[in-house]
Amino acid sequence: MADLEKLLTTDPVVQQYVSDMIEQVPEEERTVSDIPHLLQCLDQIATTAPEYHWDPASRRFFPMSHLFVYMMATDAGWNAFRNQKFNDALAGVLQYWYRFLSNEIPGQDSRTVLNDGPTGWLSPPAYEEFRLFQFEVDLGKEYGGLASYNDFFHRALKDRYRPLPTDPKAIVSPNDGKVVRWRQGVKRQDQFWLKGQPYSLEHMLNGSEYAKDFADGDVLQTFLSGADYHRWHAPVDGKVVAVDKVPGYMFAELQSMGDDPTAGTHSQCYGASVNTRGIVVIESTAPKIGLVCVMPVGITEISSITHSVSVNVQVTKGQEIGRFSFGGSSMCLLFQKGAVDHLAPDNPSGDPDNGAPVFVNGQIARAR
Template sequence: MTVKDLDQRYLSMFGRAAGYLPQDRETVDAWHRELRRKADEDPDATFVPSVRRLADLLQRDERLRNRVQVTIDEARRLNPEGVGSIHQMLYSLNHITGIAPEYHKDPKKRNFFPMSTLFCYMMAVKSGWDLFRDRPFNDALRDILKAWCAFLDSEESTYVLHKGDDGWLGESAAKDFKLDEFEVDWDHPHGGFTSYNAFFHREIKPECRPLSPDPDAVVSANDGSVANVYWDVKREDDILLIKDQRYSLDLMLDGYPDIGHFEGGNVLQSFLSGANYHRWHAPVSGRVEYARVVPALMFSELYSKEVDLSSGTLSQGYQANVNTRAIVVIESSSPEIGRVCVVPVGITEISSVTLEVREGDVVERGQEIGYFSYGGSSMCLVFERDRVEITVPYGKQGQVTDNGAPIFVNAEVARRTA
């Protein structure tokens, strides 16, 4: 892989496009060098329980240990200064569980996704494709992400919520993340937030996201931008295609008993950046017929021998089928619209997809139904066949983009056809 190819691969990563990773690899490489140095200086480091469990798993599972080492070795050929041993990887993971993302005014130096930074090169190689789909390894990473999420839920994580130049409440961050649109208590030292995650999934001012007054409108469940629209979605399809990213209802809806309702329907997928509002709302009024969270993959991406813009961020179609996600089916109170399925998808760092509704609940269009805690995210709306017309601009079917038309929660994205 040439340096040009590697740079292109990095530019296509979800975290980079979403604003969570540095704009170029220099900051990533410097971060790797520093953690390698610290790990080598502390060979007997004590790990938190979740990292200790991964260390124990690798010690007793020779197959997995070899797979991790092969991936590290292959990644080192891309970046000789990167993580070079299992101890260095474990040390880095342990370090991450006790830090909150720090704001930086310079986009070239922003490193808000430390785990994606750690795995940047491991995710870029063929052996990494296999490793991050390995269930025991993935489950161990989920355990570590939960530990990190617990820290980000704690008051201890508020140390980054201040008004200094590198604080999330400072003048630069307030401008970058449009904090004037959100509920912030500026008289409080931490903006009124009890944790970093409370800041991340902060509430928006209602007047900034008015509900579409058109009763025939299906409204967006989230803020973001259009990533993909796919028509005539099938129960089974090839989800590993890069140029034409498809959806398999059997995979994406993972056991929903009435999948046939959505066969032949269409999917509207959107991309959330780090600056977006990370709570999601009901696109239609109706009854919650089905609601559950599916724990699944987190760092798996499409792989191609050729470096292509369709990897990384543009793996979102694939990730909607295999990643941790929620499934919420709402039976619309409008028979013409039918059922609408809301699928919030966690990507990379995110391990917490929180539902605020249960089966049998009656919801109103625009009502909050859940939120993402810290990390990357995407959203799919799945519609029944010939029930709605997508009214937001979109590109060619199956070609995923991270710079599509902007959408806003509670604003129209589709309308009934009848």
């Protein structure tokens, strides 16, 4: 927090952007009065675990998104959240919050919200809403037997709830979520900042040599809500040939999309080129599939991406290869040209709330 406070008091450009974005929020939506008040709110968020709340009207599952949602949609906000200095300073705040939620801060415990009371994530309503019976959560133990709030957020799934298909040509979803879009004939380089949010492989893959391999291929993007399983699995059998993590933006929205009350989910195709994201390229053992890229994309909040595989490791279809910690998240799958037939339906609207559901280890495509 000290680095952010210093930036906002010593850098006149960033200070002006942030002051203006606070003032540009319509008065009826304004919850922050000035920069000191903003810092106070961020400090409170970074030292608190989100509560559940039985009453939906009282829920703030993603409190930093709630804090920033209207600021993100102002003229000054579009500039502020794309400012590298401001983004980096916010990343420091989020990293502290990540450590708090992972119980890495001595003397502090994020598990206090893991209880069966009216604000608890282990309460009967939460148990039903989040289908906790599918996960490795033990209600007979304190805090569900979990080590931290983040341990709850990326809780392990019981194997029997996500069986693999028997078809050897099946390509499976790496995650739970909803389809945002299927796109064919994706260009190696495109104007990803346009309203239609085309995919640009060079930008998505951060200039990687693999961009040429996926040129004219397909992209499937899915959105993970806070209720979804937040680990991700291998969609095919094969060898990992590349692993990378690309630092990027966290709260930047595509300006041409206009106001977004969802705090960035309508800009997540744009986010695939500019947000913090992971890259795992797998060389499939099935020759007709070729290369497949698994690309987790952070949206707002922590944007925490953790890989559990490394280069030259053999993976099997359905094997866990990484996870998101607390925060918003999206997933892109990249396929080479002509490699697969689509099975999961497209979502022409691009609205993540309208997309068809996908489930980890469930078949989404088939090798040709």
